[in-house]
Amino acid sequence: MSSLTHFDERGQAHMVDVAAKPATHRVAIATGRIEMLPETLALIESGSAKKGDVLGIARIAGIQAAKKTSDLIPLCHPLALTRVAVEFATQPADEAAGTAPQVLCMATVETVGPTGVEMEALTAVQVALLTVYDMCKAVDRGMTITGVRVLEKHGGKSGSFVAD
Numbered sequence: 001m002s003s004l005t006h007f008d009e010r011g012q013a014h015m016v017d018v019a020a021k022p023a024t025h026r027v028a029i030a031t032g033r034i035e036m037l038p039e040t041l042a043l044i045e046s047g048s049a050k051k052g053d054v055l056g057i058a059r060i061a062g063i064q065a066a067k068k069t070s071d072l073i074p075l076c077h078p079l080a081l082t083r084v085a086v087e088f089a090t091q092p093a094d095e096a097a098g099t100a101p102q103v104l105c106m107a108t109v110e111t112v113g114p115t116g117v118e119m120e121a122l123t124a125v126q127v128a129l130l131t132v133y134d135m136c137k138a139v140d141r142g143m144t145i146t147g148v149r150v151l152e153k154h155g156g157k158s159g160s161f162v163a164d
Helices: 038-046 054-067 118-136
Strands: 024-035 081-091 102-113 144-154
Touching: 024 118, 038 054, 038 081, 038 102, 038 118, 054 081, 054 102, 054 118, 081 118, 102 118, 118 144
Parallel strands: none
Antiparallel strands: 024 102, 024 144, 081 102
């Protein structure tokens, strides 16, 4: 495993210098889910939540979050994103598999630049799922956000990564 890049030779935190790195097409895909009560999932699917279209608003929140990642994560570079897509799927409980009703979120982020977009994809997923929580907390405070991770990353010197 390589050393941590956000620390200099004295152990001080710093923003990595990417000036000498070539601009390449970079893509990251992240995923996560929020588990909830069956009634909460039904409310989301019906579009009758008191605050409005839960998944539509969560999609916009995820896109905005990807664009603001460098404002939230101190050592992230501000990036000119070329694409942000946030998608959702709903799944009912599966008693055989032991899973709760849930909303799955997947964010795909792209840029052409000297550094990757994994943090932007992860931030998009987290904020989109937090928005689902915010919009539904009046009926289900026990929702759980889980499984947030990078599924794929492509581009740059390190090449591609695809999760197992």
